[in-house]
Amino acid sequence: MKKTSKKNGFKKFWRLGLEDFNTQNFDIGVDDELIVREGNYQYNVYDIIKKYGTPTEIVFPTVMENRVRDLIDTFNAYIKISGYKGRFYYHYAMKANQTKEFVLPAVAEGANLDVASANELFLVKRMIEQDKFNAKIRVICNGPKTEKYISLIEELRGKGLIVVPIIEDYLELERLKKFKGEVGIRVDLEIKVKAHWDKRYNRFGFSESELLKIGKIRNLSTLHYHISKQIETIDGFVKPLERALALFQQMKEKNPNLDTLDIGGGAGVPFEKKKHFYTGKSLIRQIVNTAKTECDKLGLKHPNLIVEWGSYVAAPAQITIYKILAQKDVSEKNKKKWYVIDGSFMNDLLDTWAIHQKWHVTPVNHLRAKRLQQVWLAGSSCDSDDRYTSGGGYISLPCFEDCDDLYIAVYDTGAYQDALASHHCLLSSPAKLIAQNGEIKIARKRENPEDVGKIFGW
Numbered sequence: 001m002k003k004t005s006k007k008n009g010f011k012k013f014w015r016l017g018l019e020d021f022n023t024q025n026f027d028i029g030v031d032d033e034l035i036v037r038e039g040n041y042q043y044n045v046y047d048i049i050k051k052y053g054t055p056t057e058i059v060f061p062t063v064m065e066n067r068v069r070d071l072i073d074t075f076n077a078y079i080k081i082s083g084y085k086g087r088f089y090y091h092y093a094m095k096a097n098q099t100k101e102f103v104l105p106a107v108a109e110g111a112n113l114d115v116a117s118a119n120e121l122f123l124v125k126r127m128i129e130q131d132k133f134n135a136k137i138r139v140i141c142n143g144p145k146t147e148k149y150i151s152l153i154e155e156l157r158g159k160g161l162i163v164v165p166i167i168e169d170y171l172e173l174e175r176l177k178k179f180k181g182e183v184g185i186r187v188d189l190e191i192k193v194k195a196h197w198d199k200r201y202n203r204f205g206f207s208e209s210e211l212l213k214i215g216k217i218r219n220l221s222t223l224h225y226h227i228s229k230q231i232e233t234i235d236g237f238v239k240p241l242e243r244a245l246a247l248f249q250q251m252k253e254k255n256p257n258l259d260t261l262d263i264g265g266g267a268g269v270p271f272e273k274k275k276h277f278y279t280g281k282s283l284i285r286q287i288v289n290t291a292k293t294e295c296d297k298l299g300l301k302h303p304n305l306i307v308e309w310g311s312y313v314a315a316p317a318q319i320t321i322y323k324i325l326a327q328k329d330v331s332e333k334n335k336k337k338w339y340v341i342d343g344s345f346m347n348d349l350l351d352t353w354a355i356h357q358k359w360h361v362t363p364v365n366h367l368r369a370k371r372l373q374q375v376w377l378a379g380s381s382c383d384s385d386d387r388y389t390s391g392g393g394y395i396s397l398p399c400f401e402d403c404d405d406l407y408i409a410v411y412d413t414g415a416y417q418d419a420l421a422s423h424h425c426l427l428s429s430p431a432k433l434i435a436q437n438g439e440i441k442i443a444r445k446r447e448n449p450e451d452v453g454k455i456f457g458w
């Protein structure tokens with residue numbers, strides 16, 4: 001057991017209130033409980049879960065709004081400062097989170113969209129039918145183009161939407177020859193960067209030499225690439241950008257209407273809040289400066305720039321709350337304890353299991369606890385993989401014996417986890433609450449046994 005070092009350093013100890021770690025809206029209230037600020041309003045997370053129970057996800061659409069607005073403003077500011085002549089388009093990668101309370105705030109702040117499937121594009125169609133869109137919005141279509149997907153692309157184009165399919169293979173190239181609107185094409189750049197996903201073989205897109213061999217492509221406006229998610233250094237953006245611009249220039253010889261470079265997703269989030277991580281501002285500055293310098297070196301007309309950042313805007317807009325149900329010794333020799341949560345990492349935060357995602361975890365109450373315990377977290381399924389051990393390290397939490405009840409918050413859970421969620425051991429999915437304008441709305445009730453049984457035909 002370890003004593004918290006500083007008497008008044010609890011906020012710092014839990015990494016709350018820090019802009020660099022996206023925790024600037026979080027604070028500790030007078031009752032030692034977790035507080036989230038939205039402008040001058042504040043939510044007490046403990047009060048919320050006392051009322052609505054756990055496990056629960058809390059979505060903050062205002063965070064999504066602020067991040068999208070900042071991103072667009074920052075790109076436009078550096079474009080102006082550097083004298084870059086191309087335009088900037090932000091496309092929110094819907095696959096990061098398709099929940100209405102994520103997508104609509106992004107669109108409201110000026111985001112265009114990037115969809116990954118026919119079903120995501122179907123949601124765009126729904127929004128158009130509900131008159132929710134400015135007709136100037138642009139939609140980029142990634143992912144394998146099934147016939148259903150292409151028909152929907154054609155249908156929406158017919159309705160006046162700017163919808164740009166990204167060609168990923170020869171079949172799509174052939175099929176989209178008849179497409180009347182602009183198209184993009186994806187390159188698998190011969191470059192590897194330090195990132196979560198840096199597999200040797202990338203099955204998406206064409207090689208650089210294939211693209212040069214193909215030569216002229218009808219209505220080609222956009223060259224696209226996507227390297228990875230959670231790219232770890234700014235260099236991981238700069239190097240591919242330089243390489244893509246050189247290719248862009250060569251492709252432009254046969255495709256004079258090629259005028260846009262789409263650099264995909266991959267902007268990272270400081271999930272762990274331990275080490276220094278690049279800020280969005282410095283990343284954007286270096287992207288714009290690299291594009292400017294490189295184009296001028298090549299004598300290339302500055303292309304329009306697109307980014308499709310998903311996690312970057314969505315992850316910090318949600319937290320997930322669990323109750324600690326019990327504690328157990330890890331082993332006789334190990335002083336760590338298991339804390340068992342009333343939800344599941346394998347189900348609700350599946351990337352913990354799939355890609356060993358790291359999370360920041362703090363208590364929701366007892367934030368000024370005197371005694372702390374080194375903890376591994378265990379999910380409620382009967383699967384030994386259902387755990388979060390912070391990569392073999394530990395999570396510090398208040399001593400279980402000292403607390404009448406104890407809840408924890410997992411931060412930055414807004415990207416990918418909901419769409420990946422599952423029902424191992426038929427556990428219920430968490431409730432989903434929306435916290436906006438000082439009010440709490442239930443977006444999804446916690447599943448009851450009937451709901452879960454139904455999914456399996458009962």
Ligand SMILES: *Cc1c(COP(=O)(O)O)cnc(C)c1O
Pocket residue numbers: 093095096114142226228229230264265266267308309310311312415
């Ligand atoms: C997944 C994906 C994105 C979003 O990636 P993030 O790492 O969440 O920013 C963008 N573009 C494409 C093509 C993708 O597959």
